[in-house]
Amino acid sequence: MTDTNTQAAEPRASLWRRFWTPSARYALGTLLVAGFIIGVVFWGGFNWALEATNTEKFCTGCHEMKDNVFAEYKQTIHYQNHSGVRATCPDCHVPKDWEHKIIRKIQASKELWGHFITKSIWTKEKFEAKRIELATSEWKRMKATDSRECRNCHNFEFMDFTKQETRAAKKHQEAIDTKKTCIDCHQGIAHRLPEGGYEAYQKLSADMAPQGETEKLRAFASGLGKPVTQ
Amino acid sequence: MRKLMIFAAASAIAATLGIGAVVSEELTTLRGPSPNADVAVSDVAKQEVGNRFERAYRQQPPLIPHQIDRYQIDMRANQCLNCHDWSVAAKQGAPTLSMTHYLGRDGQQLDTVAGTRWFCNQCHVPQADAKELVENKFKPSSEVK
Numbered sequence: 307m308t309d310t311n312t313q314a315a316e317p318r319a320s321l322w323r324r325f326w327t328p329s330a331r332y333a334l335g336t337l338l339v340a341g342f343i344i345g346v347v348f349w350g351g352f353n354w355a356l357e358a359t360n361t362e363k364f365c366t367g368c369h370e371m372k373d374n375v376f377a378e379y380k381q382t383i384h385y386q387n388h389s390g391v392r393a394t395c396p397d398c399h400v401p402k403d404w405e406h407k408i409i410r411k412i413q414a415s416k417e418l419w420g421h422f423i424t425k426s427i428w429t430k431e432k433f434e435a436k437r438i439e440l441a442t443s444e445w446k447r448m449k450a451t452d453s454r455e456c457r458n459c460h461n462f463e464f465m466d467f468t469k470q471e472t473r474a475a476k477k478h479q480e481a482i483d484t485k486k487t488c489i490d491c492h493q494g495i496a497h498r499l500p501e502g503g504y505e506a507y508q509k510l511s512a513d514m515a516p517q518g519e520t521e522k523l524r525a526f527a528s529g530l531g532k533p534v535t536q
Numbered sequence: 537m538r539k540l541m542i543f544a545a546a547s548a549i550a551a552t553l554g555i556g557a558v559v560s561e562e563l564t565t566l567r568g569p570s571p572n573a574d575v576a577v578s579d580v581a582k583q584e585v586g587n588r589f590e591r592a593y594r595q596q597p598p599l600i601p602h603q604i605d606r607y608q609i610d611m612r613a614n615q616c617l618n619c620h621d622w623s624v625a626a627k628q629g630a631p632t633l634s635m636t637h638y639l640g641r642d643g644q645q646l647d648t649v650a651g652t653r654w655f656c657n658q659c660h661v662p663q664a665d666a667k668e669l670v671e672n673k674f675k676p677s678s679e680v681k
Binding site: 382383471473476494495498499500501503504 | 629
């Protein structure tokens with residue numbers, strides 16, 4: 307029994323040893339140059355793949371995105387507007403910095419699972435049924451990161467309130483004062499809102515509020531649509 | 537035989553030409569007016585944001601003094617209510633809905649906006665200093681008496 311074990315382990319051990327033994331066959335230069343070239347190809351290829359999967363064309367390659375969210379998106383201000391500057395899917399849905407980008411990319415493998423295996427939003431009906439869940443998870447991500455992806459382009463520091471509608475300027479000032487984040491008010495700007503979206507956001511907001519604020523917000527949320535008892 | 541063939545060919549040509557002539561008389565074009573012709577489009581009236589217009593008559597649904605084109609009003613959501621529903625209006629500093637909008641179709645009091653009043657923009661429109669498309673001599677009753 308012990309004999310068969312050592313025999314099976316033998317080739318693996320020798321491969322390991324060979325990997326770490328200095329090469330007597332190839333020149334150091336050859337190894338370095340080959341390593342460098344292979345490195346460039348791998349790293350370049352990796353980044354190329356990362357970029358290729360970070361385009362609107364790639365996102366709308368699946369019918370789930372193309373027929374639902376992208377079709378809706380086309381009618382919004384971030385797709386078509388007076389200045390012609392526009393945002394594409396990854397601008398809002400994929401973080402720009404490396405660390406968060408990779409994490410989001412890995413999370414996105416669940417979307418492949420949903421597309422190929424469970425077909426979770428394959429039809430319009432399935433998508434509509436799941437819309438509130440999908441929207442809530444995006445709102446949660448936005449709120450947790452203080453709307454980081456919005457702020458890649460929109461910045462309070464450079465926002466001229468005098469050029470905004472009075473109403474908007476007032477609300478934006480209030481948002482700064484009360485430390486609100488973009489998504490707290492701007493839900494449903496790029497895609498249609500699901501039924502019960504407003505209530506779902508109030509609940510999410512209460513759940514995510516820092517300690518102490520929670521009770522206040524929950525009281526506010528539960529008071530919606532009910533007479534105020536005070 | 538040869539004569540017959542020539543006759544047949546000649547009559548076929550004549551028939552074709554004849555039909556062609558008829559068609560060209562009846563159908564000049566299928567496309568309607570030329571797409572190159574200038575089409576007069578009146579200027580779109582710019583929405584008046586800020587100052588509130590007065591009502592032109594007592595029962596007029598108040599005009600909306602802000603843009604609404606980015607708000608969703610459909611069977612799933614009504615974003616107007618996020619500010620104008622009675623439960624949040626004070627907090628948001630927005631005028632609340634008229635209480636008539638909380639009456640059901642049988643007159644029962646509701647706590648949420650009545651289904652019959654759901655589509656705000658059926659009556660309320662953003663205000664604009666727009667020139668009337670058709671001449672209009674309307675006067676409110678207060679001016680007529």
